[in-house]
Amino acid sequence: MGKVIVVTSGKGGVGKTTSTANLGTALALLGKTVAVVDADVGLRNLDIVMGLESRIVYTSMDVIEKQCELSKALVRDRRVDGLMLLAASQKNNKDDIQPEQMKAICDKLRTTHDFVLVDSPAGIERGFSNASAGADEAIVVTTPDVSAIRDADRIIGLLQNARIEPINLVLNRFSPQLVGNGSMMDQADVLDILNIELIGVVPEDSGVITSTNRGIPLVYEDGSPGAQAYMRIARRLTGQRIPIHNFEQKGILNNILNWFTRKR
Amino acid sequence: MANSTVALRAYGDGLHLIIRPHLSISEVEAAIEQEITRMNRSLAGASVQIDLKSPTLKEEEIELLSSKLQQTYDLTVRGVEVADEPVLPPIAAAPTTHVISPTTDTRTSRDSEPSRIVAHTIRSGQTEEFPQGSLIIYGDVNSGSEVKAGGDIVVLGTLRGSAYAGMNGRLSAVIIAMDFAPLKLQIGNYVNRSSVSQEPRGYPEIARIGAEDVIIVEKFVKF
Ligand SMILES: Nc1ncnc2c1ncn2[C@@H]1O[C@H](COP(=O)(O)OP(=O)(O)OP(=O)(O)O)[C@@H](O)[C@H]1O
Ligand SMILES: [Mg+2]
Numbered sequence: 001m002g003k004v005i006v007v008t009s010g011k012g013g014v015g016k017t018t019s020t021a022n023l024g025t026a027l028a029l030l031g032k033t034v035a036v037v038d039a040d041v042g043l044r045n046l047d048i049v050m051g052l053e054s055r056i057v058y059t060s061m062d063v064i065e066k067q068c069e070l071s072k073a074l075v076r077d078r079r080v081d082g083l084m085l086l087a088a089s090q091k092n093n094k095d096d097i098q099p100e101q102m103k104a105i106c107d108k109l110r111t112t113h114d115f116v117l118v119d120s121p122a123g124i125e126r127g128f129s130n131a132s133a134g135a136d137e138a139i140v141v142t143t144p145d146v147s148a149i150r151d152a153d154r155i156i157g158l159l160q161n162a163r164i165e166p167i168n169l170v171l172n173r174f175s176p177q178l179v180g181n182g183s184m185m186d187q188a189d190v191l192d193i194l195n196i197e198l199i200g201v202v203p204e205d206s207g208v209i210t211s212t213n214r215g216i217p218l219v220y221e222d223g224s225p226g227a228q229a230y231m232r233i234a235r236r237l238t239g240q241r242i243p244i245h246n247f248e249q250k251g252i253l254n255n256i257l258n259w260f261t262r263k264r
Numbered sequence: 265m266a267n268s269t270v271a272l273r274a275y276g277d278g279l280h281l282i283i284r285p286h287l288s289i290s291e292v293e294a295a296i297e298q299e300i301t302r303m304n305r306s307l308a309g310a311s312v313q314i315d316l317k318s319p320t321l322k323e324e325e326i327e328l329l330s331s332k333l334q335q336t337y338d339l340t341v342r343g344v345e346v347a348d349e350p351v352l353p354p355i356a357a358a359p360t361t362h363v364i365s366p367t368t369d370t371r372t373s374r375d376s377e378p379s380r381i382v383a384h385t386i387r388s389g390q391t392e393e394f395p396q397g398s399l400i401i402y403g404d405v406n407s408g409s410e411v412k413a414g415g416d417i418v419v420l421g422t423l424r425g426s427a428y429a430g431m432n433g434r435l436s437a438v439i440i441a442m443d444f445a446p447l448k449l450q451i452g453n454y455v456n457r458s459s460v461s462q463e464p465r466g467y468p469e470i471a472r473i474g475a476e477d478v479i480i481v482e483k484f485v486k487f
Contacts, residue, residue: 124389150388150408157387192422193406195385 002033002110005117005237006135006164010151012122014143015172018208019230020119021049023139025217026234028083032114035074037105038088039131040121041097047087051215052077061089064101070108079220084113094126099133106134115237124158138164139199143173144185149193156196168199170233175204176247186248200233202226203247269295272312279312281333284477285435285453289325293332300337308338316346317477374398374436377415386411386425395431407447416440422464426450427471435473440484444469454479 007020017040024036037060038046047053058073063086070086077083086105089096102118109116120131132138138159142152152169159167171190178184191198205226211218218227219234232242269291271282286292300307312333314326321329330341378397386392388408392399398415405411409425414432416439423441426448430437435452443464449456449471456471456479467483474480 146407150406153406154388154408157390160384160387193404193424195404 002113002115003137004106004110004135005115005137005139006039006120006132006159007117007139007141008120008128008131008155008159009122009141009148010124010153010155011142011148014148015141015170015202015208016122017046017049017119018212019139019141019170019172019202020046020117021217022219022227022230023234023237024083024115024117025050025077025080026219026231027115027117027237028077028080029219029231030234030238031082032238033082033112034115034117035084035086035109035113037086037109037116037118039102039118039127041088041127041130042090042093043121044088044090046119047075047085048215049212050077050085050217052085052087053215056085056087059087059089060102060105061092061096063105064097070105082113094121094130097130099129102130103134124154128155128158132159132162132164135164138167139170140167140194140196141170141172142190142194144171144179144187144190146185149185149190153194156194167196169194169196170200170202171198172202173204174201174247179248198244199236200229201245201247202229202233270299272299279307279310280315281312282315282317282477283321284317285433289321289329292321292329296329296333309340310338311340311342313342314344316344374415379415385421388425393431405441405446413437429471437472439471440468442468444471444481446471449479449481451479456481 007016009016020036024034027034036046036050038044040046041061047056052075055075058068060073062068063070063073074084074086077085106116106118118131118135121127140152140155142148156167171187175184179186187198187201203225205218205224207218207224208226218224219230221227222231229245232245235242269284269286273280273282281296283292326344333339333341379400380394380397381400381402382392383402385403386401386405386409388406391410391412392401393412395412395414397413398417399411399413400418400420401411402420404421405419405423405425405427407424410428411417411425412428412431415429415434416437417427417429419441422443423439423446425446427439427446428450429439430452433452437451439449439451445464451471451473454473454477469481470484471479471481
């Protein structure tokens with residue numbers, strides 16, 4: 001029996017879809033069977049980020065309306081074994097799906113896959129209820145800014161009320177330089193507020209944008225810091241114990257420079 | 265303070281008669297007499313501004329009070345103001361809250377009050393309310409959340425959201441947090457938004473209503 005993990009955030013644009021695509025691919029690269037599910041009905045883009053847009057015939061809506069079997073609606077990623085995508089309908093909206101229907105799909109997928117990752121839309125409304133309906137666990141993605149963190153906090157409260165646990169945190173778009181000069185919250189500050197387990201820190205990486213545009217998840221080219229970060233998170237999801245990479249570690253010279261710039 | 269219902273103060277723009285929450289108009293009159301006697305000098309011919317710290321006085325009562333001040337003490341009332349800070353607008357805005365004056369408050373003993381323990385962090389969008397007594401939070405009160413209690417609020421973590429103690433009018437209620445960085449504080453009908461540090465100072469702090477009728481925040485040592 002596989003695990004269903006919802007990838008969510010509250011605030012939009014913090015990297016849910018990027019994280020779902022990269023973690024799904026990374027888990028498959030580690031030999032796991034994975035289904036990634038786009039729950040962003042009406043604003044789907046997981047298919048684009050994964051480069052599978054042109055191959056979609058059916059969506060979860062067709063499965064719910066019994067237009068096709070679930071297995072037929074799954075698009076297989078040909079670049080790696082064991083990775084499938086279930087796309088969201090673009091012409092429907094979030095109210096056209098009931099939470100129980102999403103849960104039924106997730107429950108079915110978990111019988112055939114080790115991991116089911118559900119890409120949640122932003123917000124706390126129906127789209128979120130649908131995405132989290134079938135989830136055992138959650139990954140909350142946030143960026144280190146006050147508004148994203150407050151929204152993440154809101155979502156964590158809702159997930160806890162729904163008895164979804166563990167809830168793991170991905171801190172995305174982290175910039176050691178900005179933390180260094182005092183203009184970005186550091187890891188400890190974020191964790192102090194959100195008070196959940198940190199499963200990984202993904203640095204700001206311009207490679208994310210180019211990979212999104214090309215439809216090739218970053219983890220296929222494992223040289224970049226972002227790719228390595230996602231690979232580490234995937235390993236942690238499979239149960240490996242790897243220490244959290246400390247992007248904040250900097251040389252003595254850097255510290256002194258920061259001390260001076262901060263003073264001014 | 266000799267007299268908690270009224271206070272006569274000299275400010276830059278002249279005399280102010282501050283009237284705090286009270287039981288009745290006769291209580292106010294008695295308190296004024298006491299305060300003016302205490303001044304021990306004639307105020308004849310002076311003008312005074314009435315600062316209402318409580319919305320409980322009716323318009324006719326204010327009129328009556330003004331003519332009494334004129335007749336008895338030769339004091340001219342030059343204006344009446346309902347202080348916007350730290351007092352809330354009239355009670356109608358918050359129907360569940362009623363204001364009890366400190367003198368009629370019989371539940372000042374926090375020892376006999378019930379309390380509720382909440383053993384988790386209060387997150388954005390969540391409200392924790394306990395009108396019957398005091399709230400003790402074993403966690404943080406995060407920004408965007410709210411805690412409300414009839415009595416005290418004690419946060420054994422960081423207070424980042426808003427806290428409303430003494431929600432039934434108990435003005436002796438206090439708010440204590442290990443790390444104090446609230447968005448908004450309220451005790452009874454006194455509100456404080458601005459003068460609180462947004463950065464925890466690294467020691468526990470306590471908020472209570474101070475002598476000047478504003479919420480003061482200071483290092484918490486013990487009761
Ligand atoms: N680590 C990163 N470094 C640089 N850019 C990033 C990073 N993560 C995400 N981005 C960029 O941020 C944008 C939003 O990312 P993404 O679509 O994954 O967010 P989302 O949370 O799914 O958004 P939505 O709420 O709209 O669904 C994209 O342009 C993406 O390329
Ligand atoms: Mg998205």
